[in-house]
Structure formats: structure tokens, C-alpha cells
Amino acid sequence: MDYGLPMNNHMNDTQESYLSWFFRMESAGGIVLILAAVLAVVLANTPLQSYYALLIDTPVEIRIGALEIAKPLLLWINDGLMAVFFFLVGLELKRELIEGELSDKRNIILPGVGAIGGMAVPALIYTYFNLGDDTAMKGWAIPAATDIAFALGILSLLGSRVPVSIKIFLTSLAIFDDIGAILIIAVFYTANISVTALIIVATCIVFLIFLNMRHIESKSLYILVGLVMWVAMLKSGVHATLAGVILAMFIPISSKIYKDQSPLKDMEHDLHGVVAFFILPAFAFANAGIAFVGVGAEHLLHNVPLGIALGLFFGKQLGVFGFCWLAIKLNMTRLPQGMSWYSLYGTAALCGVGFTMSLFIGSLAFEETSVNMLFDDRLGIILGSLASGCMGYFILRASLGRQQVNAS
Numbered sequence: 408m409d410y411g412l413p414m415n416n417h418m419n420d421t422q423e424s425y426l427s428w429f430f431r432m433e434s435a436g437g438i439v440l441i442l443a444a445v446l447a448v449v450l451a452n453t454p455l456q457s458y459y460a461l462l463i464d465t466p467v468e469i470r471i472g473a474l475e476i477a478k479p480l481l482l483w484i485n486d487g488l489m490a491v492f493f494f495l496v497g498l499e500l501k502r503e504l505i506e507g508e509l510s511d512k513r514n515i516i517l518p519g520v521g522a523i524g525g526m527a528v529p530a531l532i533y534t535y536f537n538l539g540d541d542t543a544m545k546g547w548a549i550p551a552a553t554d555i556a557f558a559l560g561i562l563s564l565l566g567s568r569v570p571v572s573i574k575i576f577l578t579s580l581a582i583f584d585d586i587g588a589i590l591i592i593a594v595f596y597t598a599n600i601s602v603t604a605l606i607i608v609a610t611c612i613v614f615l616i617f618l619n620m621r622h623i624e625s626k627s628l629y630i631l632v633g634l635v636m637w638v639a640m641l642k643s644g645v646h647a648t649l650a651g652v653i654l655a656m657f658i659p660i661s662s663k664i665y666k667d668q669s670p671l672k673d674m675e676h677d678l679h680g681v682v683a684f685f686i687l688p689a690f691a692f693a694n695a696g697i698a699f700v701g702v703g704a705e706h707l708l709h710n711v712p713l714g715i716a717l718g719l720f721f722g723k724q725l726g727v728f729g730f731c732w733l734a735i736k737l738n739m740t741r742l743p744q745g746m747s748w749y750s751l752y753g754t755a756a757l758c759g760v761g762f763t764m765s766l767f768i769g770s771l772a773f774e775e776t777s778v779n780m781l782f783d784d785r786l787g788i789i790l791g792s793l794a795s796g797c798m799g800y801f802i803l804r805a806s807l808g809r810q811q812v813n814a815s
Contacts, residue, residue, distance in 0.1 A: 436683025437560015443688035451696035497655025522583035524730025529722030536714035550718025552764030555581035570745030604643035715787025753802030759795025
């Protein structure tokens with residue numbers, strides 16, 4: 408993120424090349440994600456709905472001796488494939504903190520403050536509409552999430568006129584948002600705890616520490632330990648996707664054998680395409696299919712979808728922009744080069760696209776309740792994300808057009 412600070416030209420070139428590749432990958436993946444979500448909604452509202460439901464409810468079982476993992480396909484996607492997504496998030500986070508944009512504290516203040524506001528205000532709005540309903544309050548964190556792939560996919564529709572500083576700000580804010588989501592999942596969305604399974608998880612972590620300290624770079628060995636840890640986490644009551652984040656923290660970022668290689672960056676590069684073009688679209692396809700037949704005003708005005716939609720739409724705008732405005736006015740930081748107040752507000756609106764992470768948190772929040780609120784939370788997520796995406800797009804389009812006119 409460029410705040411007018413001098414940087415080494417070679418670092419700039421390398422970073423620019425990596426960022427260009429990253430944003431191309433994320434933007435294209437965001438478009439595929441949109442198409443997968445639309446396809447799910449179409450299938451859920453046509454005579455093919457029964458086949459769609461049959462697919463995502465297909466039982467899948469793995470048994471090795473006494474060890475059995477039996478889940479419908481939907482939960483294999485949510486608990487298994489999403490662990491790979493969180494592994495990639497962990498890899499990106501570690502790289503950014505060690506040598507990326509987040510390694511310089513001057514670059515993390517604005518997106519960090521924005522992320523705090525962007526999580527707190529939507530959660531407060533949801534709480535306002537659902538306070539007193541213990542079941543509904545389990546979903547308080549749903550509108551706090553930002554979907555970086557979806558948001559960058561929308562941003563890509565504006566083409567090359569989008570300054571890199573806006574993309575970096577949005578990505579950095581989403582990383583902090585992911586950190587918050589990870590902490591929320593770990594603390595608030597855990598089932599009955601199995602001490603034996605947690606002991607196995609702790610043993611895996613100790614072994615990962617040993618591998619890292621001994622500079623062992625075998626990717627297959629790390630993945631094997633991570634797989635054992637994922638199974639143990641699945642049986643522990645702590646959500647299994649957290650195994651992906653923990654594993655990522657121990658992958659070496661530099662090689663002691665080949666000085667010009669990085670095990671972490673290699674794995675990150677290999678996983679980006681899989682996550683962007685398969686895992687996230689598969690998750691969206693499996694979770695976004697809601698039937699709108701018979702949906703009336705009473706559904707739209709129900710406290711859960713209303714709290715989520717307004718939290719994503721108004722909460723993100725007010726939280727991200729308001730906290731960033733306050734931080735800048737208090738001289739804690741300043742606007743990145745190439746970003747105006749107008750484009751900052753548009754980016755804040757775009758942060759209201761919660762989709763993937765909101766759906767994921769929603770599935771955790773309501774899967775164990777006796778009241779089926781999955782329809783309510785999906786309705787609110789889709790409406791809030793759609794409204795936020797449209798508003799963010801049009802504000803940024805007008806803002807960037809104005810900047811081009813002023814520059815000429």
C-alpha cells in the first residue's frame with residue numbers, strides 16, 4: 408500500500424508482478440463465484456430443485472477401522488474443502504505479516520481500523536434487531552464478514568482504471584476481517600469439546616513446531632500432519648477448518664536448501680487456482696440455493712434476514728468508512744495515494760459483500776439449533792451482499808470517472 412513512502416525499486420517490481428497475478432486470479436475467481444451462486448439459485452427455483460437437494464444431501468462416508476467420518480456432501484464441502492480455503496488464508500496472512508504489505512505497521516493502520524469498524528457496526532445492527540431472541544442471536548457475527556473474492560470480482564468489472572491502492576486496501580481489510588472471523592469461529596462456534604481429540608491436535612502442533620525448527624521443507628509431511636490434525640479437530644468439537652489456519656503458520660516461508668525458493672509461496676501459488684475456481688464456487692453452489700417461491704414481505708422483514716441485510720449494507724458502509732474517517736482525522740494515518748474520500752466510501756460499500764464467509768458463519772451459527780434459520784440467514788446474506796455490491800460498484804464507477812476527468 409503506497410502512502411507516499413519510499414521503497415526499493417526492485418521490491419516494487421517484484422511486488423507489482425505478484426500483486427498483478429493475485430488480483431487477476433481473485434477477480435476471475437470472483438466472477439466464477441458469482442456464476443456458481445446464480446446457478447444454485449436458479450436450480451433451487453426450478454423443477455430441478457429436487458435433484459439439487461439430492462446432490463448436496465448425498466451421504467459420503469470414510470471408515471478406517473473404528474474411525475468413521477460420515478457426512479452429507481454439503482458438510483464435506485463446508486468442513487473439508489473450506490479447511491483448504493482457510494489454509495490458503497493462513498498462508499497469505501503469514502506472508503503478508505512477514506514480508507508483505509502488513510509487515511510495515513504504517514500500512515496496516517487504515518485497513519485494520521476499517522476492519523474493526525466493519526465488523527463491530529454490522530454486529531451491533533444485527534444485535535439491535537434480534538436482542539432478546541436467544542436462537543437468532545447465535546447469528547450475530549454473520550454480517551461482520553467480507554468476501555474478498557466476490558468483492559474483487561465486482562471491482563474487476565471497472566477495469567484497469569481502478570488504482571492498485573484501492574485493491575490493496577480492500578485486500579488488506581479483508582485479511583484483517585478473516586482474522587476476526589477465525590477468532591470468532593474459534594471462540595464462539597464450538598460444539599461439545601473432546602479432550603482426547605484436542606490432545607491429538609496439541610501433539611500435531613508440537614510436531615509441526617519440531618518440523619519448522621528443524622527447517623524440514625517436505626510439503627507432503629506437513630500436509631500429512633495437517634490431515635491428522637483436521638480429523639482430530641473435526642472430532643474435538645472445535646471447528647475443523649481452524650486446522651488449516653494452524654497448519655499454515657508452520658509452513659516455512661524461506662528455504663534453507665534452495666535460496667531462491669519458498670515452500671510457503673509455492674503452496675500459496677498452487678492453491679490459489681484450486682480455491683478460486685473450485686473450492687469457493689463449490690461452496691457457493693452448495694450453500695446459496697434458496698427457493699424464493701412463496702417469499703413475501705413477512706420473510707423479508709423477519710428479524711434475522713433484516714438484521715443481516717441491514718448489517719451488511721449499512722453496517723459495513725458506516726463501520727468501515729466511519730472508523731477510517733476518524734483515524735485519518737486523528738492523524739493516525741492517511742488516505743492511500745490514488746484513493747479519494749468518495750472512492751473510500753465506495754470501497755466501504757463493497758465490503759458489505761459478505762457472501763462466502765457470511766454463509767459459512769451462518770451455517771455454524773444455526774446448524775445445531777432446533778429452529779431452521781438457514782433460509783432466513785441466506786436470504787439476508789444474498790439481499791445485503793447484492794445491494795452492497797451494486798452500490799459499491801456504482802459509487803466507485805462515478806468516483807473513478809471523476810478522478811480521471813480531474814487528472815486530465
